[in-house]
Amino acid sequence: MAAVPPGRRLSVPATGAPARAAAFALPGFVGRRRELEELRADIVRAGLDTLAGRKSGRGRVLLIAGRPGSGRTALAEELAGQLAGRYPDGVLRARLTETDGSPVPTERTARALLAALGEPVPPGAEEDELTQAVRAVLRGRRALLVLDDAAGAEQVDPLLPDKSECLVVAVSRGPLTGVPDVRPCTLGGLDTASGVELLERYAGPTRITCDPAAAQAVVEECAGQPAALVLVGGWLAALPKLSVVDAVTRLRELPSGDNLDVAGRSLSRAFRLAHEALPAPSARILRLLALAPAGAVDAHTASALAGCSVAAAQTALEDFEARGLLRAEPPSGSLSPQYRVPGCLTALLRELMAAQERPAEIELARARMLERTVRQLHSCRAATRTDDPLTRKRLAELPRPLRFASPQAAAEWLRRRLPALLAAARLAVQDGRLDTLARRLVSALTRALTAHFGAEEAGPELYGLHQLVLDVAQRCEMPLEKAAALLNLGDLDARAGRVPTALGRYREALDAARQAGDPYAISRSLESIAASYHELGDWQRAVDWYGRALELRLTRGELADEARLYGRLGG
Known part of the structure; x- marks a missing residue:
């Protein structure tokens, strides 16, 4: 089957929204051969429905479970890269958790999946309508879905294609209770040989070869956690005069949180090691990256956060990438490089920023x-x-x-x-205010x-933007902003064919506009109500509301608007 042609809809490839593209194998991926074999075997494993003599109603779901920093996303991407040729309709990716740890609304993920598949997305459609559309579009196709960092089964289950040859690879912290016939592939630390190989890729082969025992000790101190090993490898690469033994000694000297498990303590110590080795200006830039929306960073974002030049910010970002503190996004045309803060480091960055920044x-x-x-x-x-x-x-x-x-x-x-x-x-208005900057x-x-x-x-x-403004305007009792948001939402509802819904919006907007005493908003509301009745074929009410709008225009002497409304009434 040919790949789905890109539609005219706006596709949003990033956090909380899927990207449809050919899968790619991570060049730095090491180890996990046993897990990869188990996952590949699990694709054709007989499920409970098959064993019971029933045909499965959904495509196969694979689950990779592990804590942040265990390499769970890297394993999912490696698996997707190996399997991409079997799924000619492409690879869809979506991250289901925000950088602050809150779940991404399912309707937002479904909307972006449809956009990535080139399907029309009605503005304001409800979650059930959108998820049903996703399942319908994927029925009969062979696509691979990577659903990263799922908070629970309620995020995954509505997106599972019905009677489909699609494969879903879900990544989560633990089991997805509620998704049937899913056996989790639970990740621990890397084996020692793979951990040493990963350390070598960042630190270089010379020091690792000269002192293999110390390299194995680093892997042990990091509990085999890939994220921690990458940070230690980046620390060694940035400090060529220090030995692997120095890394072991420093890791053992650093305090570890008593409330963390072994893997969490390993990542926390490795992050402290990397942060303390940075020059003061770079360390401050890194801490402030906790404020980057959706964890997406470019030179302009870093420059504005730190108050430095764009060139200095770009240099710092490149250094962070070399140290394993950032991940580079795939290049896109002539755009400047974009980076992403690893999800496992977001909470650590926030804690550090709160502790060291006023x-x-x-x-x-x-x-x-x-x-x-x-x-x-x-x-x-x-x-x-x-x-x-x-x-x-x-x-x-x-x-x-x-x-x-x-x-x-x-x-x-x-x-x-x-x-x-x-x-x-969303961040600009989350404190409940619509200040000037927001x-x-x-x-x-x-x-x-x-x-x-x-x-x-x-x-x-x-x-979504107008709904955001409406929520804040209602919460803060701002009638003029409420009227404007309702009018904009009503227009989009009317364009999507939901005329009764649009009519309700316009009536609410009229009440808010009258409360604010704004003539323009009142006039616009009156005309929109009349146009809705016109669209519904209720000529009597349409004439009545057009007449009210005309009366207001006549009192204000707005000749052009008077002429337009006379034309509407004539029609």
């Missing part, structure tokens, strides 16, 4: 990052209007790193950074999406 400095760093994001979004939108002399002048006034070479480059940046941008918008961010993101992809293609993302 609250005022943290707030200032967050504000700088959001301000930089707003400026980038303005530049991204302006890239579509280079025929306007005023826009060209404003673009020329921007610093060169904030400009885009072409509209295509701006669209590529927006598409790639969208998960982080949406996460930034308003500007949501507005700039909405306009950039509309300018590059159009209201129809970007509808699901716009719907």
Whole structure:
């Protein structure tokens, strides 16, 4: 079967959203041969339904269970790379847990899966409708789904394809009780030989070969945990004058948390070792990366957080990658490199930031990052209007790193950074306020999406942004913002064919607009209510509401709007 052609829908390949692409084998992957063999054998293993004489109603689900830092995601990616040729409809990836540990809403994951498959996604569709659409699209296809960091069975079960030849590889901390016929492949530490090999890949072969006993001691101190071994290997690579014995000695000197298990203590000590070896400016940049939305980092994000130049931030990020503190994302066209904070280090970074950074400095760093994001979004939108002399002048006034070479480059940046941008918008208003910076961010993101992809293609993302504003406006009793959000949501509902729902939104918007005393919002609400009745074929009510809107326009002397409404009434 041919691969599914990419649709016109906006696909969001990042945290909380799947990416449809050919699987790739990790170049640094070592060990886990027994686990890989077990997983491959488990694909064709007779399940309980087969043993009972029933045909299984779903595709095979493989579960890789382990704590963060055990290499569970790397194993899932290695398995996907080996099996990709068997699944011609491609590989879909989705991370089901946010960087703060909260589960990603299933409707968001389902919406992004549909987008990655090129299927239409109605804005504002409910979770059941979206998950049913995912199952229907995957029925009869051969695709491989990698669902990373699942918090529970309730996130995985609704996405499992019915009567499908698809394979689902789920990654979780423990068993997914509730998903039938799944036998977990539980990961512990690497065996000693594989641990030494992984250490060598980062530290280089010379010191490991000269002192194999010390290398084995490092593996033992790290409890064979791949993430801890990578950090120690990066520490050795950054400090060529120190020996492997020095690494063992330093690890044993570091304190370990009494409330952590063996694997957790190993990762915590390795992270402290790596952090303490950094120069003070780099260590501060690393700590502030805990604020990066969705864990996605580029030079602009790091520069804004730390208040340093973009060049200095890029140098620091490259150093962090070499030390195993960041993971580089696959390159994308002409865009600058993007990195991701490993999920197993996010909590450690937050703890370190809270302990060593003042609250005022943290707030200032967050504000700088959001301000930089707003400026980038303005530049991204302006890239579509280079025929306007005023826009060209404003673009020329921007610093060169904030400009885009072409509209295509701006669209590529927006598409790639969208998960982080949406996460930034959620973070900007999560404290329950719509302050100036949060308003500007949501507005700039909405306009950039509309300018590059159009209201129809970007509808699901716009719907989420307007819903976010509505939640805050209701919580904080902000009637004007509530009216604006309801009007925008009503427009998207009407465009998706949910006219009765849109009518309810418009009526609520009218009440909020009257409470705020805003003539523009009142007029817009009246006209939208009339248009909804018109769409429903209720001519009497449509005429009545158009007449109310006309009366308001007549009192304000708005001639152009009066003419338009006379035309509507005539129609």
